[in-house]
Amino acid sequence: MCPLNFGYSVSEVKVIDLNQEKPVWLKKIFKLEPSLYRCISCGNCAAICTAGHFTEMKFYRLCLNAFRGQTSELKNNAKACILCGKCQFACPRGVNIRHAIMLITQIQQP
C-alpha cells in the first residue's frame, strides 16, 4: 500500500520538532540557572553590552538559540563577555546573565 498522495510534501527544514530533547549539558545550564527561562529576547542586554559593541556577542540571541537547539556558536560567542554586569541592570526580567555566561563558558560542548 502506498501512502496517500496529497499533491505536495512538507519540506524537512520547516518541521518544528517539539519532541527534540535538549542536550544534557544544556539542560544542566538551565537547571543551574533557571532564570534563563524568563528571557523574552527583548534585546536590552545587547543594547548595553560592551562585548556586543566589539563582537557578535548578543546574550538574548544566545538564549534564543539555546532554546531552539542551535548551540554550535553558543560557547564561542559567550567567551567575549567581560562580566561587567550592565546587562543585569538592563534586563527587565531579572535573568542572572553573569552566572549563565559563566556556566556556558565552562561547558564541555561536544
Add this chain to the structure above:
Amino acid sequence: MMHPFTIPFVVGFTMMFIVLIIRYSNWFRGFSIENRKRIANHMFSRKTIQALNEIFKESLLHLKIYKTNPILGYMHMSFAFGWFLLIVGGKLETWYYTGNFVNPPQYAIFFRFFHPVTEATTIHRIFDFYMEFSLLIVLSGLAIAMVKRIRKRVTGIKNTTHHTRANRFALTVLWFIFPLRLLAESATTSIHGGGSYLTKITSTLPFHTTVELPLWWAYSISLGMFFLCLPFSRYLHIPTEMITILLKKWGVKPELKLTTNKGLQAFEIHSCSGCGICLDACPAIGVGNNKFQSVYFINEMRNGKDHYKTTGLCLSCGSCQQSCPVGIKLEPLRIAARENLNSTMQFIHTYLPSKMILWPETTNVILYTGCMGRMNPRTTKSIKKLLAEANIEYIHVDEDENICCGRPMALAGAKEQAEIMISRNRDIIHSYNGKVLVTTCPICFKQFKNSYNLNLPVMHHSMYINQLMEKGKLKRHQSELNFSYHDPCELGRAFNCYDAPREVLKHAGNVIQLSMEKEKSLCCGNNMGTILLKREDRQQITDKTLTVLSKNNPDYIVTSCPVCKNTLSQQSSIPVKDIAEVLTELPGIKQKKEPSASPLPQGKAD
C-alpha cells in the same frame, strides 16, 4: 599522683597533641619558600612580642567581641580567660605545694582530689579562693552560653550559628566539663573538708561518699572527650587562632592557590570559631533561604563539602570581614575559592582595543566613569559640569566605549582574564599625562587602587569634590534640604571613606543620621560580588536598606556609587541622586558666587 580516673583525660590530651602536631606540620609544609623566609626573619623580633600582646587581647580577653557586644564579649572572655586563669593557678599551686616546677598536667587539674585539705597557711587560702573564683568566672560564662542557645535575643543577637553534629557534640561535652568539676570538688569538700567559699556552699548538698569517685571519673572523661574532639571540631580554633596571629605578625602572605590544608589559608580557615558574629553583620541575612554567611562558607571549606553556593551567593560587601573578631580575611578567601571552582571558565578578550599614543596629552584630571557610568549619563554630566565650574581641565577617557576595570571579572574568579583588562586600561590611562585619575565608580576605584599600580594618584569623585570644596573652588549655598547618605560598600568599608561625601553634602544641606550607617551600612543589594543571588532576594535586600534610608523623611537619598544609585532608585519612592548631581541638578541648591572670584575662561588649567 596517678589514679585510674585520670586516664581518660591523659589519653584525650595526648591524642589531641599528636593530631595537632600532624595537622599543623602538614599545613606548615604548604608554605612557600618566601613565606618560610619571612617566618625565619621575623621570629626573633619585636613582632613576636606584638603578636603575644594581640593573642592576650584577642584570644583570651576577646576585646573585639566585647566592643561589638559586651555580653557576648564577656561570655567568650569568661571561657577563655577563666580557663587560662585556672591553668595558671593550677600550675602555681602545684609548684608551690611540691616545690617542683614540672608536674604532670593531671596533677594540677585534679589537685583537689589528691589534696582535699591543704595546710592552713594564708597562701593556700589565697590559692583556694583564686581557683574557685576562676571557676566561678567560667561558670558564669557557661550560664550566658546556655541562655544564648535558648533565648538568643537576651544576649543581644538576632542569629546564632546552626552547627554541624560534630560541633554540637563537642559543645555539649564542653558544657559538662565545668559543672562536673564543681560537683566533684564539692563532693570531695563535703567528705574531707577544706575548700573555699564556693564549694563551702555547694558541699552542703547531700553528697554520699560513694559519689565522689564517679564524679571525678565523669569530670576526667568529659575533659578527655573534649580534647579528643578538639582537633576535629570548631574548637580547633583555640590553638590555631594563636598561631594565625603569630604568622600574620611575621608577615606571612597567603599562598597563591587556595587549598584548605596548606599555608596561611589553612590556618585562617581553621581559626574560625564559628561564633556567628558575621551572621548579624551580613546585610543578606534572613533573605530567601540562603545560608551563605561566612561562618557556613568556612565550615564547608573545612569539612571539604561542596561550597559552590556559599561562595557564589555572597555579595562581597565586606561586612563580615570587618566584623570578624578573629580577623580572618574572608573576602580574599571567597574570591580564591571562586577561582578554584570556576577554573575552567574560558574567555577571549583579544578584541578589546589597545591604545598607542606617541605624544601624550597633558591634563589635570583623567575622568573614568566605568561601565556603570554608561548607565548613569546624568552623573557623568554632573561631574563634568562641576569640573568645568572649578576651571579644571579634564579628559574623559571612556567617553565613547569603555573597557571594564576588571573587578567584576576578578570577583567572579577569573584573575588572569582580569589582568588583561587591567593592562589594557592601564595603557589607556598612562597614555595621558594626568595629575589625578578621578572615577565615579567605587568598584573601579577599588580596583585601580589595589590592582593597577598606576603612576598617578586615584580619587573617587566624592573625595575630589570634597577637595575642591575645601579649596574653595566649588561653593554652594546651604539649603534646607535633608539628605540621607548611603555608603557604598566598596568605598566605605573598603577605604574608610565615610566623611568626604558627608562633608560635601553638609555644604549643600543637612545630612540625616541613620540607624545603620558608616561601618554598619547595609548593602544596596546589587553588588557585582554576587554570582548566584536571585533577583527577588536582591530586591529584598534593597528593600531592607531603603527602610533604613527613608527614615526621618529625607528629601533625597544620596549615594556616590552608580550601582547603588541604580538599584536603590528602582525601588525607592524618594528620589535617589548621585553626590555630583546634588550639587548641579537640584533646584534648591544654588551656586555661591563671590564678587572677588576672577572670571577665568572655562576649560583652562588653574
